[in-house]
Structures are given as C-alpha cells and as structure tokens.
Amino acid sequence: MKNYTHINDIDNINSWIEEAKAIKKNPLKDIKLGENKTLGLLFFNSSLRTRLSTQKAALNLGMNPIVMNVSGDAWGIEFGDGTLMNGSTAEHIKEAAAVVSQYCDVIAIRAFATLTDKEKDENEVVLKSFLKFASVPIVNMESATGHPLQGFTDAITISENATKKKPKVVLTWAPHIKALPHAVGNSFVQTMQKMNVEFVITNPKGYNLNPEITKNTPIYHNQEDALKNADFVYAKNWSSYEDYGKVLKTDLDWTITNKKIGDAKFMHCLPVRRNVVVADEVLDGENSLVIEQSNNRTFAAQLVLKKILKQGV
Amino acid sequence: MKNYTHINDIDNINSWIEEAKAIKKNPLKDIKLGENKTLGLLFFNSSLRTRLSTQKAALNLGMNPIVMNVSGDAWGIEFGDGTLMNGSTAEHIKEAAAVVSQYCDVIAIRAFATLTDKEKDENEVVLKSFLKFASVPIVNMESATGHPLQGFTDAITISENATKKKPKVVLTWAPHIKALPHAVGNSFVQTMQKMNVEFVITNPKGYNLNPEITKNTPIYHNQEDALKNADFVYAKNWSSYEDYGKVLKTDLDWTITNKKIGDAKFMHCLPVRRNVVVADEVLDGENSLVIEQSNNRTFAAQLVLKKILKQGV
Amino acid sequence: MKNYTHINDIDNINSWIEEAKAIKKNPLKDIKLGENKTLGLLFFNSSLRTRLSTQKAALNLGMNPIVMNVSGDAWGIEFGDGTLMNGSTAEHIKEAAAVVSQYCDVIAIRAFATLTDKEKDENEVVLKSFLKFASVPIVNMESATGHPLQGFTDAITISENATKKKPKVVLTWAPHIKALPHAVGNSFVQTMQKMNVEFVITNPKGYNLNPEITKNTPIYHNQEDALKNADFVYAKNWSSYEDYGKVLKTDLDWTITNKKIGDAKFMHCLPVRRNVVVADEVLDGENSLVIEQSNNRTFAAQLVLKKILKQGV
Structure with a gap:
C-alpha cells in the first residue's frame, strides 16, 4: 500500500x-x-x-x-x-x-x-x-x-459492537434538504462487502447508488422490510446517482426513528441534521454509536x- | 476547578x-x-x-x-x-x-x-x-x-504595577463607532470586586453594565469626578445594556487623554481604536501598560x- | 543581521x-x-x-x-x-x-x-x-x-545547476492577464547583481523595472536578442512600473517556448499560468528547474x- x-x-x-x-x-x-x-x-x-x-x-x-x-x-x-x-x-x-x-x-x-x-x-x-x-x-x-477513512472507521465500530458472528447491517438512505455526495455511502458499501455481515441497502426509487459499486448487494425500496431484524442501522443521505446530484424527495417518511430501528445500533458518519435524517430520540438514546464512531x-x-x-x- | x-x-x-x-x-x-x-x-x-x-x-x-x-x-x-x-x-x-x-x-x-x-x-x-x-x-x-482570561490578566498586571496597598482603579467607558460586547467590562468588574482595590466605574447615562454584575460598585456618570486620584484607568467601550446592543453616543467627549488621567497607569485589553477610545499621547506615553497587559x-x-x-x- | x-x-x-x-x-x-x-x-x-x-x-x-x-x-x-x-x-x-x-x-x-x-x-x-x-x-x-527569500532561493538553484564559471542568466518578462507586483523581479535582479553571472533583463517597452534597482544591468526590449546563449532563463510577469500597476500587454508574443530558450535551464518562482507565461513543453521538459527551485x-x-x-x- x-x-x-x-x-x-x-x-x-x-x-x-x-x-x-x-x-x-x-x-x-x-x-x-x-x-x-x-x-x-x-x-x-x-x-x-x-x-x-x-x-x-x-x-x-x-x-x-x-x-x-x-x-x-x-x-x-x-x-x-x-x-x-x-x-x-x-x-x-x-x-x-x-x-x-x-x-x-x-x-x-x-x-x-x-x-x-x-x-x-x-x-x-x-x-x-x-x-x-x-x-x-x-x-x-x-x-x-x-471516503475510505470513514469506511474503515465504520468497520472498526461494527466489529467492536457486534454481539453475533454475522450481524445484519442495513445502510438506509435518509432525508436531507441539500444535495449530498455519494462518497460515504459508496465506501460503506465497499467495506461491508468485505466483511462477514449480512448486508442490505434500502433507499427510495431513484436513489440507487452506482450499480458498479453496489453489485450484488440487495437493495430494498421498502425501508420497513429492509430494517427487519437489523443489528446495525447506518443512515446517510445522498443525492440521486441516476439523475445525478438531484434531490428528488425531501419529506420525512424515511427519517430514522426508534420505532423503525428497534434494538439495532444506530450509526452515522456525522454531521447529522437532527429530526431530518434521524430523530432526537435515536441520537440521544442508548443505541446510538455516533460518538464512538467519531472517536474511531x-x-x-x-x-x-x-x-x-x-x-x- | x-x-x-x-x-x-x-x-x-x-x-x-x-x-x-x-x-x-x-x-x-x-x-x-x-x-x-x-x-x-x-x-x-x-x-x-x-x-x-x-x-x-x-x-x-x-x-x-x-x-x-x-x-x-x-x-x-x-x-x-x-x-x-x-x-x-x-x-x-x-x-x-x-x-x-x-x-x-x-x-x-x-x-x-x-x-x-x-x-x-x-x-x-x-x-x-x-x-x-x-x-x-x-x-x-x-x-x-x-472574558475571564482577560480579567485574570488584568489582575496580574495591576498587581505588578501597584505602588500602594490599595490602589484606586477606575473602569471608564470610552467611545467607539461600533456596538461592542460587555464581556471584557463584566469580567474586569468581577475581578476588581475580588481584589483589594478602591474600584469605581464611570460611564454615560444609559451605559450602565448589568446591575447584577456591578452590584455595589459605585457608578459615576461624571467621568472627571471618577478619574480623580486614580492609580489605574482601564478604558473600554461597550454598547448599552439597558437598550441592549445599541450605540447611544459616538462623540469623543469620553475619549481618554493625558489630561484626564494624569499620572495614572493606562490599561486596555486591545484592540483599541486610537484617538477614538484613547489619544495617541496616552498609548505612546510612559504610563501605558497595554503591551505588558497583552504579554500577561x-x-x-x-x-x-x-x-x-x-x-x- | x-x-x-x-x-x-x-x-x-x-x-x-x-x-x-x-x-x-x-x-x-x-x-x-x-x-x-x-x-x-x-x-x-x-x-x-x-x-x-x-x-x-x-x-x-x-x-x-x-x-x-x-x-x-x-x-x-x-x-x-x-x-x-x-x-x-x-x-x-x-x-x-x-x-x-x-x-x-x-x-x-x-x-x-x-x-x-x-x-x-x-x-x-x-x-x-x-x-x-x-x-x-x-x-x-x-x-x-x-521577495528576498525567493531571491536567495534562486541564487542557490543557479549555483547548484551552473555548468560554467560565469553563466549567462536572463530575466525575461512574460505575459499574464492580471496586474502582478514587482517584488520577485526586483529581488532576482538584486541577487544576480551580487553573483558572478552575466546578467541581462528583457521586457517590452513600458515594462522596465524601477531604474534604482536595475541600475547598470542591460535591458533589452527584444526578447530574442536577450535570450541568445542563455544558460538560465528566469521568466516572470510584472505590471508596469512607470505606468504604475497597469497591464499594458496581454498577447502571447513573450510566452516562453522551447524554441526561445533552447538548451537553457528554465526557472520561475511559481505559481505559474501554463501556456500564458510559459508553454507546457518547457515546464514538462528536462530543462525546467521549477520544482527543485521550490524545494530550495x-x-x-x-x-x-x-x-x-x-x-x-
């Protein structure tokens, strides 16, 4: 290297x-x-x-x-x-x-x-x-x-917090008012593809990441289905890849809440817009790993x- | 602490x-x-x-x-x-x-x-x-x-330069064209209240600092009276506290001059606007402590x- | 010192x-x-x-x-x-x-x-x-x-790369779209005047540097004549000194090319606008000293x- x-x-x-x-x-x-x-x-x-x-x-x-x-x-x-x-x-x-x-x-x-x-x-x-x-x-x-420093950080954080041999990890798109890059999402996908995890992605239609990166990773357009039995939920906004750099959706249907993630650990690379990407209750709750993640x-x-x-x- | x-x-x-x-x-x-x-x-x-x-x-x-x-x-x-x-x-x-x-x-x-x-x-x-x-x-x-780092600095500087057991220290408001915060004034007041000094404040009407901070410290609206027999004159502008953040007065009546302070040592936290807050003759004279103050x-x-x-x- | x-x-x-x-x-x-x-x-x-x-x-x-x-x-x-x-x-x-x-x-x-x-x-x-x-x-x-740190750097670089006792060094004005200072040109002139080199300056009419600095250094208004037999060609733009700070000429007649400098080493203080001050072929060629210069x-x-x-x- x-x-x-x-x-x-x-x-x-x-x-x-x-x-x-x-x-x-x-x-x-x-x-x-x-x-x-x-x-x-x-x-x-x-x-x-x-x-x-x-x-x-x-x-x-x-x-x-x-x-x-x-x-x-x-x-x-x-x-x-x-x-x-x-x-x-x-x-x-x-x-x-x-x-x-x-x-x-x-x-x-x-x-x-x-x-x-x-x-x-x-x-x-x-x-x-x-x-x-x-x-x-x-x-x-x-x-x-x-953003490979972030991707590697996320791998460390998941490894530290996993309680089973092959945890289920869900990368979920979340809302944002501005057009954001795909870098964090891409590197997270590439990292998970290297790890011994059950990995799925969920995002609204029109928000699929570059297929050359997601490859065979399952992509759900139904967030609820994807989040079932998740051990780790990684939220991140990105703009459309197909309709490059466009913001197609700004309502809060996809905002992460406690109800949606249940007992799963919550991850985000930060900075995060509270109550847009994720509800206060999640970030302020016991299952949030975001500060530990930043430390890593x-x-x-x-x-x-x-x-x-x-x-x- | x-x-x-x-x-x-x-x-x-x-x-x-x-x-x-x-x-x-x-x-x-x-x-x-x-x-x-x-x-x-x-x-x-x-x-x-x-x-x-x-x-x-x-x-x-x-x-x-x-x-x-x-x-x-x-x-x-x-x-x-x-x-x-x-x-x-x-x-x-x-x-x-x-x-x-x-x-x-x-x-x-x-x-x-x-x-x-x-x-x-x-x-x-x-x-x-x-x-x-x-x-x-x-x-x-x-x-x-x-601005407690400044307040403590000022205490050190007064202690180093005092020639009597209980010197008279005057905090005087001085003119400025912009609305400035009360932080330096407040911390200086609170510091002097802890020290063995005769401490008075002077400012135009409408410019009294927060009374919860000034407490029993005497406030003169006549600058000349306040400056009599001063050992240390600390000049500082602040905007109105009562009429919060407003600039009520910009003429140069309150500008500090040699005549006003006599033999007193001159102090200011800097930056200072020359010939608005204080005359060149004071800053360039032997009684100015401003550089020593900044060193502290x-x-x-x-x-x-x-x-x-x-x-x- | x-x-x-x-x-x-x-x-x-x-x-x-x-x-x-x-x-x-x-x-x-x-x-x-x-x-x-x-x-x-x-x-x-x-x-x-x-x-x-x-x-x-x-x-x-x-x-x-x-x-x-x-x-x-x-x-x-x-x-x-x-x-x-x-x-x-x-x-x-x-x-x-x-x-x-x-x-x-x-x-x-x-x-x-x-x-x-x-x-x-x-x-x-x-x-x-x-x-x-x-x-x-x-x-x-x-x-x-x-810019005396640059001038001294240039002296080191010429000393390191000289292949004869008294090399010919040419400072040539070169085009630029913006008005640039005379500092680098001045210090280079003053440095060369101290060194054992054959030193000439070339610039268009109206672009002579301050005569109190150039003194007896020959100034050519014909770039081709000046560059003949040069061992080092130092290019730099500056605005007019006589018509102070003005840009009198922006065409590319004076742009440095391989043909113009032949086997001479090329120097510039950087940053340099490619194909305006100097052609790509010169900067990318073997005779360019600009990176070594920056190291010095x-x-x-x-x-x-x-x-x-x-x-x-």
Whole structure:
C-alpha cells in the first residue's frame, strides 16, 4: 500500500481492524515513528471530524501536521491538461502537487464531488491528479466517490459492537434538504462487502447508488422490510446517482426513528441534521454509536499513517 | 476547578496572581506537563491576542494546540433543543461538542455576544452548551457575557504595577463607532470586586453594565469626578445594556487623554481604536501598560491550563 | 543581521549559498537550535510555497510555527500615523506588532504591493511598520517591493545547476492577464547583481523595472536578442512600473517556448499560468528547474532562521 485512497487499499479487513483496536488501546506506542515527518492536510472543503482526527492521529505518531485550506489560503488550482490558463485558476495541479511533495512527507486531501459534473466526479480528477503528480504518499480524506477513512472507521465500530458472528447491517438512505455526495455511502458499501455481515441497502426509487459499486448487494425500496431484524442501522443521505446530484424527495417518511430501528445500533458518519435524517430520540438514546464512531476516526487514520510511515517515506 | 469559564472559577485571586508571576519568571518549567495532550481552540469570532497567547501558553506546557475557525473551516452549528434541522445549520452542538471531546484533551472556545438576542447572550447558550455536551474541560476565550482570561490578566498586571496597598482603579467607558460586547467590562468588574482595590466605574447615562454584575460598585456618570486620584484607568467601550446592543453616543467627549488621567497607569485589553477610545499621547506615553497587559495573557492562560492539566485530563 | 527583509541583508552571497547547501544535505542537524521558540507567520495575502516551506524550515530547526491569516483570522490593521480610527480598521500596527512580539520569537510577514498606491508600496509601509514597532526579528515573506527569500532561493538553484564559471542568466518578462507586483523581479535582479553571472533583463517597452534597482544591468526590449546563449532563463510577469500597476500587454508574443530558450535551464518562482507565461513543453521538459527551485525555498528560509536564532532571540 503506497497510498490510501480507496477501501480496496485494505488488503485484509480483519487484520486491519485488529491493528486499529490495538492502536486504540495504546495510541502513543509509535510516537517515535513519525518524528520529524510532516503531514500536509489539504482541504478543498469544510471539515470538522476529519480535520481534527487526522491531526490527532498524526500527533499520536509524532508527526507534524500542517493544515491548508486550499481555496482560502492559496488560490484556484487548474486540473485541465494543456489549458491556456488565462482564467480564474492561478496554479496547475502539476506544479501544486509536486511542490507540496517537497515540503510534506505525506499528503492528505479532501475534495468533495461537484455533483454537477458527473464525469469529473467519476474520474476522481482531483485525487487522481495528486496521485499522478505528487511524489509522496496520498491519503484520501473524502474524494468525489469515496471516503475510505470513514469506511474503515465504520468497520472498526461494527466489529467492536457486534454481539453475533454475522450481524445484519442495513445502510438506509435518509432525508436531507441539500444535495449530498455519494462518497460515504459508496465506501460503506465497499467495506461491508468485505466483511462477514449480512448486508442490505434500502433507499427510495431513484436513489440507487452506482450499480458498479453496489453489485450484488440487495437493495430494498421498502425501508420497513429492509430494517427487519437489523443489528446495525447506518443512515446517510445522498443525492440521486441516476439523475445525478438531484434531490428528488425531501419529506420525512424515511427519517430514522426508534420505532423503525428497534434494538439495532444506530450509526452515522456525522454531521447529522437532527429530526431530518434521524430523530432526537435515536441520537440521544442508548443505541446510538455516533460518538464512538467519531472517536474511531483517529485510530483508522492512525493505522493508515502508521502503515505508510512503516513502508518508509 | 474542572473548567475555566468565569472569574468565579478563581478560588483565591491573590494566590493565582502569585502563581502566574512564578510562571512568567520560568515559563518552561512545566514543559513536560502537557506532553501528548491536545488543546483544541475553537473560534466562532476573530482573534489576535487570544489566538496567539493561548497557543503560546499551550506550547509552554508542551501541549499540541489545534486551531479551528468554526465558521470558516466547518459549518453552522445548531444550539436549539428539538430543532428540525432543515435550515442553515448542519451539525448540532450535542454532536459537535461530544465529537471534539474525542480528539482534544481540553477545549477552548471563543463565541461573542450576538448583541441582538439578549436572552441568548445572558444564557450563555454557546458556552453552556459546550459545558453540557463536551466531556473534557472547557476554557472560555471570551463568551457572550465574560472574558475571564482577560480579567485574570488584568489582575496580574495591576498587581505588578501597584505602588500602594490599595490602589484606586477606575473602569471608564470610552467611545467607539461600533456596538461592542460587555464581556471584557463584566469580567474586569468581577475581578476588581475580588481584589483589594478602591474600584469605581464611570460611564454615560444609559451605559450602565448589568446591575447584577456591578452590584455595589459605585457608578459615576461624571467621568472627571471618577478619574480623580486614580492609580489605574482601564478604558473600554461597550454598547448599552439597558437598550441592549445599541450605540447611544459616538462623540469623543469620553475619549481618554493625558489630561484626564494624569499620572495614572493606562490599561486596555486591545484592540483599541486610537484617538477614538484613547489619544495617541496616552498609548505612546510612559504610563501605558497595554503591551505588558497583552504579554500577561500568556501567563494567565498558562496557569489556567496548568491547573486543568494538574487535575488530570 | 537582525532581520531578513532585503537581499542586502545577505553579507556574502557565496558563503550563504554554501551554508544553505549544507543544510539541504543535513536538514535536521540544528533541530535543537529553535527548541521552544515560536515563529509567527502573518499572512496579509495568499500563499502556498511560502506558507509550507517556511513552516517546514521552522520545524527542521525545532521551532513551533504559528500561522495567522491576518485579514481572515483577526481584523483590519491601521498603518497611518495620528489617525482617528473611526473607519474600518480596528487595531493600529503600533499595538499589533508590539503585541505579536510578546508571543513570537521571530515574526515572518507577507504583505503584497497594492499596485494602486505607489508611494505606500515604495515606502514599504507594512514591512517598515513591523520593523519599527516589533521588538523581535522580522523575516520578509514577500513585501511590496521585494521577495528576498525567493531571491536567495534562486541564487542557490543557479549555483547548484551552473555548468560554467560565469553563466549567462536572463530575466525575461512574460505575459499574464492580471496586474502582478514587482517584488520577485526586483529581488532576482538584486541577487544576480551580487553573483558572478552575466546578467541581462528583457521586457517590452513600458515594462522596465524601477531604474534604482536595475541600475547598470542591460535591458533589452527584444526578447530574442536577450535570450541568445542563455544558460538560465528566469521568466516572470510584472505590471508596469512607470505606468504604475497597469497591464499594458496581454498577447502571447513573450510566452516562453522551447524554441526561445533552447538548451537553457528554465526557472520561475511559481505559481505559474501554463501556456500564458510559459508553454507546457518547457515546464514538462528536462530543462525546467521549477520544482527543485521550490524545494530550495525550505533551505533558504532555514538558513535565514538559523542565523536569526544563532544571534539569540
């Protein structure tokens, strides 16, 4: 694993989960490993959990994190090939990625989907440009089509909270007023497909995720049917994939309530809009794992950085 | 003292002042105390002194400071209870505070008064929400009604510069073109009420601070009378408390001049608008303590963080 | 050298270059030198390379960097003398510089030219105000009329890549759609005037740099003539100095191509607009030094900080 940009960069999900749990028990064990190494965190988009947990992970490894809000702190970056740059972008990714590689030993990037340019999103233009032009390892802090640090975090959280060998895990679409990316949903699907769980997806018609990602995973359009006997309910909104980036439904029929999930554990990547995505009673109840989930972000990021440092940077 | 959110969290002002002076003499003595501990600094508002001095204090204790401009770096936070979050806020304080507590050992927050919603300000909604939902100690870097790091700084500065046992200290309102919060004034009043000083306040009619804070402290509406025989003159603008958040007076009658203060030492928390709040001659003269005051911000914050670290985090 | 604000602060360019090369070979040698020292990086303008390389340099010396985007994180700063501050600025440089000096052992500042107020720019109002009112050493991270960290970087890069005793170096103006400052051009001219090189400048009529800076350096208005037999071609756009801050020419006649530079090495400070300033073929070709140049920014900054730390802060 040179870079960590996709769930498929995890060679063995079960051993990774065990390694992350070991880090959680003793987070400062490798505090010398990253000494005098710099992690550059480049944000093209807002961030709370990712920003803090990835910095914390780096600090636990003795690394120096340097944060940059690319849009606010620097200038527009050009990704096109052969462009005559007489418009609003002032630096080409070819230079930007190569230059940042001079100062940082590892580069972590957040660059959300546009939700307006499906081709650009599907091609992961920003992430792939960094992979192409940077000379140091790249970590994906949520790209157009995936959020593999979140997916791995979710795997750890399910493993910690499972009470049976093969729990039933349901990913359910939930309402939201804004058009949201598919990245978290995609990475969760890809993670569950690697784990020993009974996994189903439920979403309204018109909201199926990319079929190349969901593959053979059962998709229910009836939420009630899907949630039956669930051990874990993972709620997340996403905009339509077919009618790319559109919001087709904003009523609260699909909002998660205690009645809907019963005794199942509730998961969400956060931030979450209360009483739109999920009712207060669920988040404030005993079955909510969302805070523990956010805590595991640190250890997921720390294992990824540890593996990158171990291979030598 | 679990948290430091109010001047009343100081159990013994005199011993705290002595402890802060000891830190000032040897600021790196406790450099091991905060090793591998993280201080999260969350700014809902602009900051220069607080941003730098609190980071410096953390570094002097060996802590790792992580700075977040909440509005710019993340998204709008919801504080209402039971809200249907289909508006502009994307994350509830319940999650935000609990989540940040996973990554930071101590959280410091700056959230100014709105000056438009008196009830929200008086109830310290932002600060109290963090106190309620965070699981780690909270430090107030200026909230709606108080700025206790500044108040404690001012106590240190007066103690260092006093030439008599019970000096006369005057807090005087001064002009400003914008509506400013009452936080600095409030905390200064509360600090002086704990110290062995002759303390009076002077402000124009209509500008009395909250009487529950000023209590029995004499308030003069004649600035000249109040300033007589002053040893320390602390100038600060605030908007009207009675006519909440309004600017009633912008002429320069109350601007501080050398003639007005005579031999008294001049104090201000900064930033200060020159020749509006105070004349150049005062700030540039020998009796100004403002730079020394700003220096003491580091040691005030450092003692607070030291006490929090000592109790175990 | 108390401060590093101008190429003239380099007492001996050749020995500085050798010292920087030694740092590049062993960047962590002085990791104890800056222990518990703080470098404040104040940005009035955007930055990518300078932001990252100066932090990296500080970290290599064991310093703690603290970054502030002055405009975004704090408030407008007043530079006028005797101003009645009832406008948009909330803090005077007299206080701001003195206050930041309380928390930082060294202050680095970026404040670009206005390009509208020639007198203010020529007088280096921001930089000189910090020099006047700060009590700690100042490092120039690009001011109105100079970018001496870049100039020194360029000297290192030319020294590393020269294949003859006295190479021919050509600074050529190149097109750009926006009005850019003269700082990089000025500092490059001043650096080359100190080195053992054959140095010429070429720019269109109306684009001569300040004659007090170019002095006796030959200026060609015919780019082809100037580029003949060049060993190094340094491209940079700047707006008109005579018709201050104006863009007189935006066609692509002066764009740098492989044909124009032949076997010469290509240099640019970055960011660079591709196919406007320089053709893709040059940047993507073997003779481009721009990434190596950006790498040398770290070692230029590190030598400057090392010298400042060595003299005691």
